[in-house]
Amino acid sequence: MRKLPLLIAAILVLVLAFIPLFRQQNSIRQQEEYPDKDKIIIVYDNKALSGFKSAWGFAALVKFKNYTILFDTGGNGEILLNNMERLNISPSSIQYVFLSHIHGDHTGGLWAILRENPNVTVFLPATFSEAFKERVRSFGAKAVEINNPREILEGIYTTGVMFPVGEQALVLKTSKGLIVVTGCSHPGIVKIVERAENITGENAYLVVGGFHLFGAPEREVRAIATSLKKLGVRRVMPCHCTGSRAERVFAEEFGTNYVECGVGKSVSW
Ligand SMILES: [Zn+2]
Ligand SMILES: [Zn+2]
Structure with missing residues (x-):
């Protein structure tokens, strides 16, 4: 019987010894680049930092002026939620x-987000099918249809829907x-980028996202990098469908102002 207190003491010592370990894991999890700053965090991409899942697609969390906006949702809701959870x-x-x-x-990850949080407003091109818009509303979320360029939130613009596919880009005035x-x-x-500058009357500083250049010849990619620089673009973070070869060219062209993309990476300004 005299051994019992000893045993309890030994267990206590063990538990106490492991608590700092758990704490440390927690702090790694909650560590955030650029805390309290406006920033863009990549949550879904073809590339990922270790510990995150990568898949073909794109999504980024935009934190700007007290607004929290999810830009696109990747293709798979499970992967999106998993990456977001890891980023806290x-x-x-x-x-x-x-x-x-x-x-x-x-768009594939949208439904997983709406299941978790239907209390959102979704800005989508008016060219989307009625079935898609109805499905958004069926969760209780608000669907706002976009046609033309306009300010959608304070200091935040849409380029309006551009063709052939029917695509809008998000523009932050910083x-x-x-x-x-x-x-x-x-x-x-x-x-x-030209459209963004025409709507706002200001120069572009940073371009983030898919540039759709995989398979494009190097000469063409260099010409595009030059055009972007002429438009005033100082920094680039090419993601998703840009393609690794084009990314290399952008890295050469922009030097230290090239920001590598991938899930878990973020950019601030
Ligand atoms: Zn894509
Ligand atoms: Zn596409």
Whole structure:
């Protein structure tokens, strides 16, 4: 019987010894780049930092002026929620969803988000099917249809729907210039940035998202990088469908102002 207190003491010591370990794991999980700053966090991409899941598609969390906007949703809700959880981003923190275009690798994860948090407003191109819009509303979420360029929230614009696919890009007006977030850039990345500048009368500073250049010859990618620079673009973060070869060219062209993309990465300004 005299051994019992000893045993209890031994267990206590063991438990106490492991508590700091658990704490440490927690702090790694909650560590955030650029805390309390406006930023864009990549939550779904073809590439990922270790510990995250990568898949063909794109989604990014935009934190700007007290607004929390999910830009696109990737193709798979489970992967999206998994990556968000690892980044300590709760679906309930999302106020707005901005959908660039109808392709499944940008919209497939939406339903998982709406199941977790139907209390959101979804900005989507008016060209989306009625069935899609109805499905959004069936969750209790608000669907706002976009046709033309306009300010959708304070300091935040849509380029309006551009063709051939019917795609909109998100534009943030910051003190450094415009930040343009693109899904797949089917209308062409240069045309999108031009449009963003025309609507707002300001120069672009940073472009983030899919540039749709995989398979494009190097000469063409260099010409695009040059055009972006001429438009005033200082920094680029090419993601998703840009393609690794084009990304290499952008890295060369923009040097230290090239930001590598991938789930778990973020960019601030
Ligand atoms: Zn697409
Ligand atoms: Zn895509």
